[in-house]
Amino acid sequence: MYKENNLSKNQQIIFDLINKSSEPLKAYTILFSVQKKGIKAPPQVYRALDKLVETGKIHKIESKNAFVACRSSNCEISKATAFSICESCEMVDEISDTKLSKYLSGFNHKKGMKFKRFNLEFFGICKKCKKD
Amino acid sequence: MYKENNLSKNQQIIFDLINKSSEPLKAYTILFSVQKKGIKAPPQVYRALDKLVETGKIHKIESKNAFVACRSSNCEISKATAFSICESCEMVDEISDTKLSKYLSGFNHKKGMKFKRFNLEFFGICKKCKKD
DNA sequence: TTACATAGTGTTATATTATAACAAATTTAA
DNA sequence: TTAAATTTGTTATAATATAACACTATGTAA
Ligand SMILES: [Zn+2]
Ligand SMILES: [Zn+2]
Ligand SMILES: [Zn+2]
Ligand SMILES: [Zn+2]
Numbered sequence: 001m002y003k004e005n006n007l008s009k010n011q012q013i014i015f016d017l018i019n020k021s022s023e024p025l026k027a028y029t030i031l032f033s034v035q036k037k038g039i040k041a042p043p044q045v046y047r048a049l050d051k052l053v054e055t056g057k058i059h060k061i062e063s064k065n066a067f068v069a070c071r072s073s074n075c076e077i078s079k080a081t082a083f084s085i086c087e088s089c090e091m092v093d094e095i096s097d098t099k100l101s102k103y104l105s106g107f108n109h110k111k112g113m114k115f116k117r118f119n120l121e122f123f124g125i126c127k128k129c130k131k132d
Numbered sequence: 133m134y135k136e137n138n139l140s141k142n143q144q145i146i147f148d149l150i151n152k153s154s155e156p157l158k159a160y161t162i163l164f165s166v167q168k169k170g171i172k173a174p175p176q177v178y179r180a181l182d183k184l185v186e187t188g189k190i191h192k193i194e195s196k197n198a199f200v201a202c203r204s205s206n207c208e209i210s211k212a213t214a215f216s217i218c219e220s221c222e223m224v225d226e227i228s229d230t231k232l233s234k235y236l237s238g239f240n241h242k243k244g245m246k247f248k249r250f251n252l253e254f255f256g257i258c259k260k261c262k263k264d
Numbered sequence: 265t266t267a268c269a270t271a272g273t274g275t276t277a278t279a280t281t282a283t284a285a286c287a288a289a290t291t292t293a294a
Numbered sequence: 295t296t297a298a299a300t301t302t303g304t305t306a307t308a309a310t311a312t313a314a315c316a317c318t319a320t321g322t323a324a
Binding site for chain 2: 062063084086087093095097100103104107109110111112113114115116117118119120121122123124125126127
């Protein structure tokens with residue numbers, strides 16, 4: 001059963017929910033939404049989320065404690081993630097910009113630390129909210 | 133009393149603690165540390181933290197829910213913050229790199245959204261941890 | 265097939281992080 | 295000196311996340 005798509009039952013349920021969502025979902029919103037499918041307790045949700053993040057199917061928006069499905073191909077297994085976040089409507093959009101991704105992946109710390117991964121969050125007011 | 137340095141009593145106590153710390157401090161660690169100074173409840177800590185973040189004296193490390201004092205001059209009032217984070221020892225270092233800061237401040241989203249602010253977190257293993 | 269290791273599940277309890285709401289005191293500015 | 299704005303103190307509670315344990319399902323290899 002797991003072989004078909006390498007996601008377990010709970011992982012698939014939770015991924016589907018996040019993937020269909022147009023906005024970031026929080027863990028307890030997810031929990032509430034999947035209770036009818038038999039997922040009843042926080043650890044079930046957090047374990048699935050952890051795995052999905054680990055495998056790069058979803059990303060955590062750290063400034064919001066919320067999760068979005070990966071929409072990019074630049075961020076292989078979440079090593080190079082960038083998002084634009086509207087401070088008014090809370091919309092989150094994954095940024096797929098090869099130049100940006102390369103620039104940051106190649107960035108070297110003056111103090112010699114070698115980076116394996118980065119996460120970048122941009123904040124502003126989206127076009128839609130500016131009209132209002 | 134507030135005029136001298138524009139920090140209130142609680143704000144100053146909490147800023148001093150964070151500023152002296154060599155590692156990011158969490159809200160409840162701070163709360164515990166300042167109880168002898170009369171700060172007894174979470175809201176007192178969170179209010180001071182909010183204000184200090186707002187005025188750019190400290191930054192929140194989103195991936196760790198922890199706070200560090202600002203060590204940079206590139207990040208005026210926290211509009212352009214970047215950190216290097218060791219995944220082994222949890223050390224956090226604020227990155228002051230004018231080029232990086234300019235590059236990201238000038239980054240324009242393809243979808244036309246204008247950014248006011250960004251936060252970047254790099255992850256890796258620091259030099260000290262690599263030796264071990 | 266059996267046996268083993270790895271990964272996933274269900275469950276209860278609890279830890280950690282953060283805010284709501286309200287009353288009082290302090291500071292600032294008109 | 296009065297009124298607004300900010301800060302403080304306090305209690306309670308909301309929201310986010312993990313520990314620990316017993317059990318089940320799956321993949322691998324003798
Ligand atoms: Zn992605
Ligand atoms: Zn918006
Ligand atoms: Zn700074
Ligand atoms: Zn380290």
